[in-house]
Amino acid sequence: MSFLREVIKTYILFVGIFFIGRLGLYILYFDRLSDISFLESLLTFVYGLRMDTIIVSYILVIPTLLLAISPMRISVLMSRFIKFFVLFWLLIIIYMENATFPFFTQYDVRPNYLFVEYLEYPQEVFSLMIKEYKMAFLIAFIMMFIIGRVFWKSSFIDYNRVFFTSYFKRLVLLLPLLIVLFIGIRSSFGHRPANVTDALYSTNRVINEITKNSFHSVANAYYSNKKNSSKLIEKYGKMELKETYARTSKLLNIPYSDKQYFLREVKSHFxxxxxxxxxxxxxxxxxxxxxxxxxxxxxxxxxxxxxxxxxxxxxxxxxxxxxxxxxxxxxxxxxxxxxxxxxxxxxxxxxxxxxxxxxxxxxxxxxxxxxxxxxxxxxxxxxxxxxxxxxxxxxxxxxxxxxxxxxxxxxxxxxxxxxxxxxxxxxxxxxxxxxxxxxxxxxxxxxxxxxxxxxxxxxxxxxxxxxxxxxxxxxxxxxxxxxxxxxxxxxxxxxxxxxxxxxxxxxxxxxxxxxxxxxxxxxxxxxxxxxxxxxxxxxxxxxxxxxxxxxxxxxxxxxxxxxxQEVSLMMFNDTYALRVKDKVAVIGQNMKPQTFTYKDEKLHPTIEDKELQKDALALIIVLNDLYNKKAYR
Incomplete structure (x- = not known):
């Protein structure tokens, strides 16, 4: 059963690294957990294991498939490739766990969207790391070198052994292992797979952050940012930000300032x-x-x-x-x-x-x-x-x-x-x-x-x-x-x-x-x-x-x-309708804006209102800008 044994050992290796990183954060920030019980704080390692398992299960899919379907005659080549593949992810994980500590110190959270944004500026980030985080940078690379070298040289995890298991037995084991990995990736028997929300088991924000997995958080941020990139808004059209805010302020009748955006004091009528x-x-x-x-x-x-x-x-x-x-x-x-x-x-x-x-x-x-x-x-x-x-x-x-x-x-x-x-x-x-x-x-x-x-x-x-x-x-x-x-x-x-x-x-x-x-x-x-x-x-x-x-x-x-004001903004799939009283401007991705009147619960084409169409574009650009600048607060 060397096939199963080597897969399990690889899982334990990754989970062990995640555990050490989480333990370090737990010890470092233990004084900030005083509002919850000691037992509740220890649950971070249980819930955290779930987050870790999601990532490790993803990593193990390709090695598991290759170990099962590769013939004996290419065993040496394939075992080296798999070891290199695992080493690649091992080094990334070690780096991420090390990077978590200075990031947590700076932002009081695990790496998130900011980490992804910084990767867009490698020269500036590298300079910052050399100037401000020399020791953390050095420790990370020493750990990566030592652990990586030990892993590559050691026979503790030896994928070549797997090929001495008969081809038939490996194929028989493949389906159960893939099912287990699928369960690990999903990490939930409910209607929806587990996500970062499942790490939020406590009312203490710090312990919830410790429970998260840094790689999972960054991957989630990358996916979200890619799906909602600034290029997406450009498909609707372009306009100078100054004009967008001026139009939106007038449209909604809400005062705007460069510092406070739309934050204002409102007096109660009651x-x-x-x-x-x-x-x-x-x-x-x-x-x-x-x-x-x-x-x-x-x-x-x-x-x-x-x-x-x-x-x-x-x-x-x-x-x-x-x-x-x-x-x-x-x-x-x-x-x-x-x-x-x-x-x-x-x-x-x-x-x-x-x-x-x-x-x-x-x-x-x-x-x-x-x-x-x-x-x-x-x-x-x-x-x-x-x-x-x-x-x-x-x-x-x-x-x-x-x-x-x-x-x-x-x-x-x-x-x-x-x-x-x-x-x-x-x-x-x-x-x-x-x-x-x-x-x-x-x-x-x-x-x-x-x-x-x-x-x-x-x-x-x-x-x-x-x-x-x-x-x-x-x-x-x-x-x-x-x-x-x-x-x-x-x-x-x-x-x-x-x-x-x-x-x-x-x-x-x-x-x-x-x-x-x-x-x-x-x-x-x-x-x-x-x-x-x-x-x-x-x-x-x-x-x-x-x-x-x-x-x-x-x-x-x-x-x-x-x-x-009598204004309404409605979103239908990726198309917007801005309604002012009974006139409606419709804009969408890479489409020509249109103007309608709304009567008898139907849209009726009417004379083009370019100003209303511009107001619609301005409003959705402003919404996107408020989000990106974290200015809606």
Whole structure:
């Protein structure tokens, strides 16, 4: 069984190097782990092993294949090639582990997107290393030389031995080994493979960083940066940055400065001596067609309809995009849809990106993101924890849930958990802000029995029944909350992340971005707001109702402000629609901009409005620039 033995020894070699690096960081930063128990801190080595296994499993795929399929007659040549291949990765890993220490000292994180960016300037980086990190540089190369030489000369790992195992036995072992490596690469038996979010097991940021794997972090950053490179934005067109910011400032009616960008102080229209809590309940795929107050069905969502008649409703609200991460960002950070991958999954926005939690933290607010599924989905857990939220509650945190579907615990379990959380805050005298995210309205639409009357003439597992069940959970939440002391001291928002499946013949099916939203707050009169709005507008309105003057860069306005504009930016795949009142400019990658009027839920070609088209281009360039400069904070 030398085949299996040599593969295992190679795995242990790499994992051992990762362990030593992690142990070094653990010892070096142990004094910063005082807020967690010693036992919890030791879990870094368990969770870290998972991150390490992902990388080592990738590395081992090619050696495993070659060892299995190569004939005996080329054994010497092949064993040397495999040893060289492993040595190559071994040296890279040793260097990365050494580079982690000075990088951590400088930035307080493991190597990330900055490490990738610096690689674009090798001459400057080499000069910096020689000047500032001579000793670290020297130690790294000494270790690389010694370990590399020992590995090459030593017979401890001898791939040539494998070829003395019969060809048939090697082929028989190949499939099981590849399955094991696949499991290692995936490192999860859940719906989604493990990612960097799985390293975030603690509330202590430093131990979470120690748990990560530096090579994995850099590889993830490289992939993200490549997928979202600056060249991608150029496919939409070019414009001087000065002009883009001037146009965006005028379009959104938000003052801009070179130092603070769009950060400004906004005075509340509802000033109070006791600031309120904020709860935002985001509904998965709840389109306007399902809710009466936004022009939809009358009887499908009775709880939304009832709440809508008694509170503030948005009847002309359009979502950022067609994916949950666009809506989550819009309602948690007040940002608009950026070109490429969503903000929640982008490398530069994993820390120091504005959120309602980071805004309210200085005022003593406790914050949470509450979800019924796995927090790693769309990197939600990592993004929320990295940007000011104190806690992420996910599927594993529910004890004995009443119903579990493919996507997590039921919405009823979610609202019960949330209510208990808010009660605890209230009993402790703590102010709180929370984002809740439902998951019922998602294929395969698995729903618990006995909660709603199934919609007639449609399958049980259908969109309409999922919407009806989501509405049941909304009603349940407000039934529970209304009995608690925190209820009158809280601003509640119920809003969709996006519509259900977006489709249509238009280049951008604008009508399928139409979503409902309502705000419940003590003393707020029943109001129907019919002007065009965005998710950042809804967020700004909810913040206005908290009763405090606050500073924020949110790209929208409270509906109670005279600054509020009728503007909406929608992203459909890689195409954008900028709507100002009922005129729409559509721009896309390498395509000629077009202008339409929006009437009767359709786009109608009209006389070209070059200024509106330029405004659309300016806005998406600004969004990209704010992200790249980490200026949205």
């Amino acid at each position: 000033k109070t001596t006791k600031a309120k809590n904020l709860v935002i309940f985001i509904q998965e795929s709840m389109g306007s067609q399902f809710v009466e107050f936004s022009g939809g069905e009358k009887n499908l969502t009775p709880n939304m309809n009832r709440l809508g008649k008694e509170n503030l409703v948005f009847t002309n609200l359009f979502s950022n995009g067609t994916r949950s991460i666009r809506g989550l960002c819009g309602m948690s950070a007040g940002f608009l849809p950026i070109v490429g991958e969503g903000i929640l999954k982008r490398e530069k926005s994993q820390q120091d990106f504005f959120t309602i939690a980071s805004m309210l933290k200085p005022y003593g607010y406790k914050s949470s993101f509450i979800y019924g599924g796995e927090g790693r989905f769309d990197n939600m857990k990592g993004w929320y924890l990295g940007n000011g939220f104190d806690e992420v509650i996910e599927q594993k945190d529910y004890q004995n849930p009443s119903f579990v579907s493919t996507w997590g615990v039921s919405d009823e379990d979610l609202v019960i958990k949330a209510n208990e959380k808010f009660k605890t805050h209230s009993q402790k005298g703590e102010k709180f802000v929370s984002v809740m995210f439902s998951s019922s309205n998602h294929e395969p639409f698995e729903l618990p029995d006995g909660k709603i009357e199934w919609v007639p003439n449609v399958p049980k597992q259908s969109v309409k029944n999922a919407i009806k069940y989501a509405d049941f959970a909304i009603g349940k939440f407000f039934e529970l909350a209304s009995k608690e002391s925190y209820y009158k001291d809280t601003v509640f928002v119920v809003v969709a992340d996006h519509n259900v499946r977006v489709y249509g013949d238009d280049i951008v099916p604008v009508n399928m971005f139409h979503i409902p939203a309502l705000i419940v707050a003590d003393g707020l009169k029943a109001t129907q707001y019919d002007k065009l709005s965005t998710q950042p507008d809804v967020l700004a309105t909810a913040i206005d109702l908290l009763g405090m003057d606050l500073k924020y860069p949110i790209l929208g306005h409270s509906i109670f402000s005279n600054d509020k």
